[in-house]
Amino acid sequence: xxxxxxxxxxxxxxxxxxxxxxxxxxxxxxxxxxxxxxxxxxxxxxxxxxxxxxxxxxxxxxxxxxxxxxxxxxxxxxxxxxxxxxxxxxxxxxxxxxxxxxxxxxxxxxxxxxxxxxxxxxxxxxxxxxxxxxxxxxxxxxxxxxxxxxxxxxxxxxxxxxxxxxxxxxxxxxxxxxxxxxxxxxxxxxxxxxxxxxxxxxxxxxxxxxxxxxxxxxxxxxxxxxxxxxxxxxxxxxxxxxxxxxxxxxxxxxxxxxxxxxxxxxxxxxxxxxxxxxxxx
Amino acid sequence: xxxxxxxxxxxxxxxxxxxxxxxxxxxxxxxxxxxxxxxxxxxxxxxxxxxxxxxxxxxxxxxxxxxxxxxxxxxxxxxxxxxxxxxxxxxxxxxxxxxxxxxxxxxxxxxxxxxxxxxxxxxxxxxxxxxxxxxxxxxxxxxxxxxxxxxxxxxxxxxxxxxxxxxxxxxxxxxxxxxxxxxxxxxxxxxxxxxxxxxxxxxxxxxxxxxxxxxxxxxxxxxxxxxxxxxxxxxxxxxxxxxxxxxxxxxxxxxxxxxxxxxxxxxxxxxxxxxxxxxxxxxxxxxxxxxxx
Numbered sequence: 001x002x003x004x005x006x007x008x009x010x011x012x013x014x015x016x017x018x019x020x021x022x023x024x025x026x027x028x029x030x031x032x033x034x035x036x037x038x039x040x041x042x043x044x045x046x047x048x049x050x051x052x053x054x055x056x057x058x059x060x061x062x063x064x065x066x067x068x069x070x071x072x073x074x075x076x077x078x079x080x081x082x083x084x085x086x087x088x089x090x091x092x093x094x095x096x097x098x099x100x101x102x103x104x105x106x107x108x109x110x111x112x113x114x115x116x117x118x119x120x121x122x123x124x125x126x127x128x129x130x131x132x133x134x135x136x137x138x139x140x141x142x143x144x145x146x147x148x149x150x151x152x153x154x155x156x157x158x159x160x161x162x163x164x165x166x167x168x169x170x171x172x173x174x175x176x177x178x179x180x181x182x183x184x185x186x187x188x189x190x191x192x193x194x195x196x197x198x199x200x201x202x203x204x205x206x207x208x209x210x211x212x213x214x215x216x217x218x219x220x221x222x223x224x225x226x227x228x229x230x231x232x233x234x235x236x237x238x239x240x241x242x243x244x245x246x247x248x249x250x251x252x253x254x255x256x257x258x259x260x261x262x263x264x265x266x267x268x269x270x271x272x273x274x275x276x277x278x279x280x281x
Numbered sequence: 282x283x284x285x286x287x288x289x290x291x292x293x294x295x296x297x298x299x300x301x302x303x304x305x306x307x308x309x310x311x312x313x314x315x316x317x318x319x320x321x322x323x324x325x326x327x328x329x330x331x332x333x334x335x336x337x338x339x340x341x342x343x344x345x346x347x348x349x350x351x352x353x354x355x356x357x358x359x360x361x362x363x364x365x366x367x368x369x370x371x372x373x374x375x376x377x378x379x380x381x382x383x384x385x386x387x388x389x390x391x392x393x394x395x396x397x398x399x400x401x402x403x404x405x406x407x408x409x410x411x412x413x414x415x416x417x418x419x420x421x422x423x424x425x426x427x428x429x430x431x432x433x434x435x436x437x438x439x440x441x442x443x444x445x446x447x448x449x450x451x452x453x454x455x456x457x458x459x460x461x462x463x464x465x466x467x468x469x470x471x472x473x474x475x476x477x478x479x480x481x482x483x484x485x486x487x488x489x490x491x492x493x494x495x496x497x498x499x500x501x502x503x504x505x506x507x508x509x510x511x512x513x514x515x516x517x518x519x520x521x522x523x524x525x526x527x528x529x530x531x532x533x534x535x536x537x538x539x540x541x542x543x544x545x546x547x548x549x550x551x552x553x554x555x556x557x558x559x560x561x562x563x564x565x566x567x568x569x570x571x572x573x574x
Contacts, residue, residue: 009380013380016387019369020390025409027405029409098297098302102294103297103370104287104288105289116306117301119305121561122557122558122561123310126511126533128312128550129537130316130319130550131313134312151308153304154304154305171285191511212396213400213401214397216511232400234404234516238404238407247408247414265393265396266389
């Protein structure tokens with residue numbers, strides 16, 4: 001603080017706290033709704049907690065929302081977890097080895113491959129919905145975990161990140177490894193991989209959130225309700241024709257849908273911040 | 282930049298690149314080229330026959346009032362979302378930068394909405410504004426305003442803008458805060474000694490020095506509003522009421538996947554591709570400059 005103006009400090013903290021309240025308000029209300037019985041939410045506003053917390057969460061987890069297909073949220077969360085972890089591990093694995101190839105080898109067509117990978121940045125799912133869907137159908141990957149994860153694991157961002165990092169690794173390490181008779185695979189496994197672990201951790205956090213929060217892709221390629229992921233499952237709960245809109249169960253599901261990524265961010269805040277900053281370079 | 286020390290191996294590098302390149306070809310480049318090709322065809326929905334029509338799909342697209350509407354709606358949506366998310370992020374960052382005590386607590390508490398999926402963010406705000414039992418809708422009613430986004434297009438737009446911006450504030454906050462912390466204290470102190478008030482210092486020194494960060498975030502936010510908000514629109518309004526929130530990305534999905542207009546949807550995809558490429562080029566050109574700066 002440059003000048004000593006106590007009132008300015010009060011204003012600063014006041015506005016910040018107000019901001020925090022506004023930002024957190026939707027979550028608070030959602031959580032409150034998830035503790036009420038359905039009758040209490042039909043046409044009334046509930047600003048304070050009710051008594052059906054455990055009941056609602058058990059209902060949703062075990063049997064889902066009956067009038068919206070009744071897929072247990074357990075199943076949805078499992079599918080989301082498989083998808084998130086699959087995308088996370090897949091992206092990191094194939095990106096780190098392709099970055100290794102591009103940085104540590106000289107071979108014909110090296111730059112060509114580099115640009116091919118770069119192109120993926122310019123082709124998000126949204127701009128090629130139908131043809132990609134057709135490819136997935138032709139390969140018989142509809143309603144499979146492979147279909148949910150494989151098409152999303154190509155990553156220019158992760159490849160660039162590892163490339164940047166490998167370029168900062170001192171040449172002496174590779175030289176020493178070579179003098180000692182280590183081949184490229186040995187060098188990668190015993191030296192480069194351990195050196196990359198902070199980058200891998202940061203990227204894992206970002207990619208887990210990315211995978212968990214996928215919406216359009218599972219919407220396109222899952223028709224079997226047992227393959228629903230939780231983020232897209234909520235949408236099915238919103239528009240239920242000719243039935244009581246069970247907002248308490250929908251909001252319980254919403255809380256469960258955001259819990260894993262939010263916990264990851266809060267627990268691994270340092271890696272999360274590093275990951276965000278790194279992936280935008 | 283190149284490595285001085287490299288390994289020599291004839292087949293290993295190709296093997297290492299294979300998974301990434303194969304997936305890129307099968308799921309990115311092949312479908313994208315299909316989209317380009319289909320945008321020049323008129324096909325019946327069963328895929329039985331197709332005619333090559335050059336740019337007819339595009340001509341049709343740009344003379345279709347619904348598509349032009351959708352472009353306008355996308356522009357309104359992205360500008361509003363970007364402005365709201367950027368200004369709130371900047372405000373919180375400036376305040377958190379000033380708050381010596383508790384800065385890290387604020388930081389932790391402001392970050393987590395980033396982890397909430399756009400569709401879930403949409404559902405949260407949908408509930409707050411739900412005409413029958415939403416608390417914000419109830420407060421508005423008490424103040425004499427009947428909120429109903431299911432019928433009123435302007436209100437539906439406002440709702441999706443708020444939901445979209447809410448999720449993005451965390452990101453902007455983080456980058457603005459990093460930008461603020463890089464500004465040398467001495468510059469600000471010198472201005473203070475010359476008698477510049479905090480507000481004046483902000484507009485004449487701090488804000489101009491933040492320009493690179495602001496510009497970078499501007500591009501990121503526009504990309505976000507264009508492409509990552511599909512979930513919000515789909516879950517909250519489904520493009521309605523009467524197409525009032527039918528942004529381009531949602532329209533591609535609705536026309537192609539639901540409406541099965543292959544040629545038209547492919548032409549829309551190509552237009553979107555052009556937008557992504559333009560935004561990426563802007564982002565990278567700017568990044569080059571930032572390195573020198």
